[in-house]
Amino acid sequence: MEQVTTLNGYGLFEVVSAFQKEIRRCNEEGAMYWGVELYESGFIPYAWKRMFIISTEDIGLANPMATVVINSLYWQYEKLSSNKGDKKKQERLPYVQAILFLVNSPKSRHTDWALNYYFDSHLFIDRKMKPIPDYALDIHTRRGKIKGKTIDDFFTEGSLVNNHKVQPNELNYRDACRKRWTDKNWLNASNQKKAEIETLKSYKYKSYQPEKSKPEQSIQSTLFE
Secondary structure, three states: OOOOEOOOOOEHHHHHHHHHHHHHOOOHHHHHHHHHHHHHOOOHHHHHHHHHHHHHHHHHHHOOOHHHHHHHHHHHHHHHHOOOOOOOOOOHHHHHHHHHHHHHOOOOOHHHHHHHHHHHHHHHHOOOOOOOOHHHOOOOOHHHHHOOOOHHHHHHHHOOOOOOOOOOOHHHHHHHHHHHHOOHHHHHHHHHHHHHHHHHHHHHHHHOOOOOOOOOOOHHHHHOO
16 A cells, blocks of 8 residues: 655654654644644645644643634634635644644643543443442432432432532522422422413414525625635
């Protein structure tokens, strides 16, 4: 099988490997060298695909915004590259920024190790079937209802959140909801009101059908024309 090579005769897959390894090592000069080699060789989509992977595989939980940033920069690259009259080739700016961002971001391979560990364990190693925990069998499930689980059980077990930072007024709202949802009179009145609203919505929709208008052209779509 003939090897796919880059502009300067490097093997493509070796360049991609070097590109990712330099980003892992926070080596800006090396990452930029291989990034430019991929770009000038026409393997730009391949480079972007690799950066999407790196943002999760090598950065992940250390900087969860990495995937958002890379996606945003890719969108910017796509918009700028659609302007064929731009002799300055400004679409290279978000490409370079993406590489520099990945190089300088804190790193964590937690996500990748977890992927391999849990998928391997689930499919090949630990084939023991886990039982559904009792706290998951709450009033929202069939088995929970059969077991007699109540709204109170949901508030004490089902809605339990670990690593919980209580927000202002949260406990007041929680207590108010608990009182309402355990009050049968309130629930009956609430369900009746919801049914009336849905009936009214249905009637209005059937009796009034506005003419379909042409969608307005968004500002974003005109920026790069």
